[in-house]
Amino acid sequence: MQVPFLDLKVQYAAIKDEIRRAIDEVCDSQQFILGSRVRGLEDEIARYCTIRHAVGVSSGTDALLLALMALGIGRGDEVVTTPYTFIATAASIARLGARPVFVDIDPARFTIDPKLIADRITERTRAILPVHLFGRCAEMEPILKLAAEHKIAVIEDAAQALGAEDEHGRRAGSMGVLGCFSFYPTKNLGGFGDGGMIVTGDSSLATTLLALRNQGSTSKYRHFLMGGNFRLDELQAALLIVKLQSLDQWTQQRINNAERYNALFHERGLEHLLRLPELPKNERHVFNQYVVRASRRDELSRFLKSRTIGHDIYYPLPLHLQACFKDLGYKENDLAASEQAAREALALPIYPELTVPMQEYVVDAIQEFYGGRSS
Numbered sequence: 001m002q003v004p005f006l007d008l009k010v011q012y013a014a015i016k017d018e019i020r021r022a023i024d025e026v027c028d029s030q031q032f033i034l035g036s037r038v039r040g041l042e043d044e045i046a047r048y049c050t051i052r053h054a055v056g057v058s059s060g061t062d063a064l065l066l067a068l069m070a071l072g073i074g075r076g077d078e079v080v081t082t083p084y085t086f087i088a089t090a091a092s093i094a095r096l097g098a099r100p101v102f103v104d105i106d107p108a109r110f111t112i113d114p115k116l117i118a119d120r121i122t123e124r125t126r127a128i129l130p131v132h133l134f135g136r137c138a139e140m141e142p143i144l145k146l147a148a149e150h151k152i153a154v155i156e157d158a159a160q161a162l163g164a165e166d167e168h169g170r171r172a173g174s175m176g177v178l179g180c181f182s183f184y185p186t187k188n189l190g191g192f193g194d195g196g197m198i199v200t201g202d203s204s205l206a207t208t209l210l211a212l213r214n215q216g217s218t219s220k221y222r223h224f225l226m227g228g229n230f231r232l233d234e235l236q237a238a239l240l241i242v243k244l245q246s247l248d249q250w251t252q253q254r255i256n257n258a259e260r261y262n263a264l265f266h267e268r269g270l271e272h273l274l275r276l277p278e279l280p281k282n283e284r285h286v287f288n289q290y291v292v293r294a295s296r297r298d299e300l301s302r303f304l305k306s307r308t309i310g311h312d313i314y315y316p317l318p319l320h321l322q323a324c325f326k327d328l329g330y331k332e333n334d335l336a337a338s339e340q341a342a343r344e345a346l347a348l349p350i351y352p353e354l355t356v357p358m359q360e361y362v363v364d365a366i367q368e369f370y371g372g373r374s375s
């Protein structure tokens with residue numbers, strides 16, 4: 001058997017007719033830039049995130065950049081964030097001339113450890129940028145409290161977490177002042193190319209974002225800000241509207257798959273060799289990734305490859321040790337929990353259409369690798 005890490009073709013086959021119809025409608029209209037579909041998707045995403053405003057943009061990376069720009073963050077400013085994330089989280093900060101200040105993670109959930117943040121806040125700190133990694137919300141309550149005490153902003157990197165909820169039932173993206181999403185094809189709501197969205201409850205920030213994404217302008221040839229071309233395509237929005245109708249069903253399938261993996265690994269007595277992701281009772285973890293911590297991870301990775309089982313490593317090198325950030329002056333062992341996660345983490349296939357026999361095949365192979373007790 002072959003088990004791909006992600007198979008977008010199965011999903012496409014199920015919605016192909018609707019997608020082709022949506023493409024035709026946009027082509028027939030010849031309206032490609034900032035039309036009714038972008039507006040429609042913005043309305044639907046705002047409602048989905050239980051928040052007032054949403055602004056469609058060109059990617060998740062640009063969502064982060066524009067969120068920081070909208071707050072006027074730049075040279076001399078500091079933004080506290082996690083080193084255990086995709087590069088865009090911190091590169092967006094650095095691109096604006098501000099300094100990413102890395103705070104280590106809570107090993108149990110892979111997200112920024114709120115207990116370590118207070119010590120890193122200075123008079124230059126303008127924002128905290130937590131990442132809802134793998135589809136689970138960061139521990140937001142203490143982060144929001146700290147930010148309120150210090151009168152600094154919280155920007156949520158919710159690229160992997162559309163539809164996730166924290167333990168108070170609050171949707172990812174709706175808790176901070178700005179929330180950033182990505183429609184990169186591998187995210188839970190993936191487009192047919194690049195795309196992103198910023199949500200906010202603040203209408204003046206929403207106006208600023210509308211301008212920043214479109215040459216600093218909200219009326220033709222009047223530019224009140226220095227913006228750029230960060231627009232979401234009409235075609236992309238039309239296709240995302242189709243896919244959004246199935247998101248909750250796909251998310252439920254991801255959750256079911258995660259529960260099934262955990263049950264199977266427990267049945268085989270493998271839960272000590274593979275630390276399994278938590279299935280938090282009072283939260284909605286949307287499992288963009290199912291990430292275990294594996295002993296002998298790199299050996300296991302080679303073994304899975306030999307069995308044609310797709311898998312990936314998120315993330316092999318934490319951001320504080322990346323060459324592009326060497327000027328920040330971090331060194332090995334500075335952020336030990338992130339470095340340990342980078343050595344142990346292994347993502348297994350979790351996409352909605354993954355079948356039960358495929359999951360059993362993955363679990364069987366891992367059991368064989370560790371020589372665990374047979375089922």
Ligand SMILES: *Cc1c(COP(=O)(O)O)cnc(C)c1O
Nearest residue numbers: 059060061086088159160182184
């Ligand atoms: C995917 C991702 C981004 C960037 O999104 P793009 O649409 O690829 O630019 C940012 N942060 C995190 C955590 C991501 O997973």
